[in-house]
Amino acid sequence: MKNLYKFIILICIAALASNCSNQHKQLKVEVFETSASGHQLTRVDEFPNMENTRVIRLFPGQKHQTVVGFGSSFTESSAWLLNQLSSEKRASVLKACFGHEGSRYSLTRTHINSCDFSLGNYSYAPVAGDTLLKNFSVEEDRNDIIPMIKEAMSVSKDGFKVIASPWTSPPWMKDNNSFVGGKLLPEYYDTWALFFSKYLSAYKNEGIDIWAITVENEPLGNGNNWESMHFTPGEMAGFIKNHLGPKLRADGHQTKILAYDQNRGDELIEWAQVIYNDREAAAFTDGFAVHWYASTYDWFPESLNFTHSLSPEKHLIQTEACVDAEVPHWKDDAWYWSEEATDWGYDWAPDDKKHLHPKYTPVFRYARDIIGCLNNHVDGWIDWNMLLDRQGGPNWAKNWCVAPVIVDVEKDEVYYTPLFYTLAHFSRYIRPGAVRIGFENDDPALMVTAVHNPDGSIAVVLLNSCDEARNFTLVLESGSAELRISARAIQTIIIPHYEKH
Numbered sequence: 001m002k003n004l005y006k007f008i009i010l011i012c013i014a015a016l017a018s019n020c021s022n023q024h025k026q027l028k029v030e031v032f033e034t035s036a037s038g039h040q041l042t043r044v045d046e047f048p049n050m051e052n053t054r055v056i057r058l059f060p061g062q063k064h065q066t067v068v069g070f071g072s073s074f075t076e077s078s079a080w081l082l083n084q085l086s087s088e089k090r091a092s093v094l095k096a097c098f099g100h101e102g103s104r105y106s107l108t109r110t111h112i113n114s115c116d117f118s119l120g121n122y123s124y125a126p127v128a129g130d131t132l133l134k135n136f137s138v139e140e141d142r143n144d145i146i147p148m149i150k151e152a153m154s155v156s157k158d159g160f161k162v163i164a165s166p167w168t169s170p171p172w173m174k175d176n177n178s179f180v181g182g183k184l185l186p187e188y189y190d191t192w193a194l195f196f197s198k199y200l201s202a203y204k205n206e207g208i209d210i211w212a213i214t215v216e217n218e219p220l221g222n223g224n225n226w227e228s229m230h231f232t233p234g235e236m237a238g239f240i241k242n243h244l245g246p247k248l249r250a251d252g253h254q255t256k257i258l259a260y261d262q263n264r265g266d267e268l269i270e271w272a273q274v275i276y277n278d279r280e281a282a283a284f285t286d287g288f289a290v291h292w293y294a295s296t297y298d299w300f301p302e303s304l305n306f307t308h309s310l311s312p313e314k315h316l317i318q319t320e321a322c323v324d325a326e327v328p329h330w331k332d333d334a335w336y337w338s339e340e341a342t343d344w345g346y347d348w349a350p351d352d353k354k355h356l357h358p359k360y361t362p363v364f365r366y367a368r369d370i371i372g373c374l375n376n377h378v379d380g381w382i383d384w385n386m387l388l389d390r391q392g393g394p395n396w397a398k399n400w401c402v403a404p405v406i407v408d409v410e411k412d413e414v415y416y417t418p419l420f421y422t423l424a425h426f427s428r429y430i431r432p433g434a435v436r437i438g439f440e441n442d443d444p445a446l447m448v449t450a451v452h453n454p455d456g457s458i459a460v461v462l463l464n465s466c467d468e469a470r471n472f473t474l475v476l477e478s479g480s481a482e483l484r485i486s487a488r489a490i491q492t493i494i495i496p497h498y499e500k501h
Helices: 002-024 076-084 087-098 145-155 186-205 233-250 266-276 279-284 301-310 344-348 351-356 362-374 418-427
Strands: 030-035 042-044 054-066 069-074 107-112 161-166 212-214 256-263 287-291 315-320 380-385 387-389 405-408 413-416 435-441 446-452 458-464 470-476 479-485 489-495
Touching: 030 418, 054 446, 054 458, 069 076, 069 145, 069 418, 076 087, 076 145, 076 387, 087 145, 087 405, 087 413, 107 145, 107 315, 107 380, 161 186, 161 315, 186 233, 212 315, 233 256, 233 266, 233 279, 256 266, 256 315, 266 279, 266 287, 266 301, 301 315, 344 351, 362 380, 362 418, 362 446, 362 458, 380 418, 418 489, 458 470, 479 489
Parallel strands: 054 470, 069 107, 069 380, 107 161, 161 212, 212 256, 256 287, 287 315, 315 380, 387 405
Antiparallel strands: 030 042, 030 489, 054 435, 405 413, 435 446, 446 458, 458 489, 470 479
């Protein structure tokens, strides 16, 4: 019996020794950083030893949502601008966004009919009273959006998914007969569902599969400033279960349906309750789409977690985000790292919402929001326009905004802003099918998220918004690494081959 006890004790000592050995084993990592000091997705190999090292522990066994992807949007404005560039610059932009050595966008969005980032108002079904949509045509997209998507497909090695969203139905289907505002008349619910089906078929005939649609972009409205169409939660649930869902299924479309498609916050909770608690509507609904405009700093974890809790198996995708109400700063990296930007709410939010819209740092807003979303069950994140001009357009409503890529078509010049590199930290290194994993971070100054990629690698993304560098030890069961992130920086750490011990 004593020999048995001795044997057990020896086994325990050996296990502890093995664990300690792994803790001290040097973890092989690749580190890429973008910083206010000038790094642009730069590989970093030297980390000076300093005191005050904190610890970030990874737990691959703690598995959360599966990632769909990251990327940007094909708008008519972006596609039109791309057409104005030289063939060399056009190719370079698409390669930077979709190429294997570029950002490798894996999830994208486009608009159905026109939106504010179009050259003007248009519809694929302009003939009033054409309830069978015999005159339906996507001809409007053949010179810009369709060629841009198809060229991006030819550049992308891994491919990408496309989500399509309408800002409005044709005016003749609405109670105000206008592109802006108003509601879809009930007598045209079937026609509008047919419209979606015809759009999906038309794009499929062009060789473009639409992975998902949202029922309506911003159904709560946009202040009647550009294309819009209003729904209540109950109306959208009714349209999904009685018209859109059955029609798409009857016509053989496998395209996913995403509900809501507007800001996170209390409104999201209300919509999630109505649609997910309606069994028939929920059966046709594959998830919720959200936007970030309710705050420049808050990603509303309460509403995200609540929505996820109602249907944990369904998608929660951030479909639109941009630095709005600003004209782009041309070749001025420092501005994107400074706390100078203001959004629409800085001037126009009601008094009880003003605190949600302070001045902010554009790079930090992007990185904070993506990390915050990932850590609260969001499985995809899409930027708005892929590229815009120096005015922040073209935009028929003069709703000027910033994009990660800015172009000067007259000079045939392209400016990749710090926002482009910020988004690339996620799109390039967190691949579709990645599973978010658990972590512990004892440095409150750092934001962290981590995933286990399909190729076996682990990707960790950090944001340091402090004015000083931060030292930390990255700990995995197979070893550890002493690392450092620069002041005011984003960093992606790749552990190339994770093997469970």
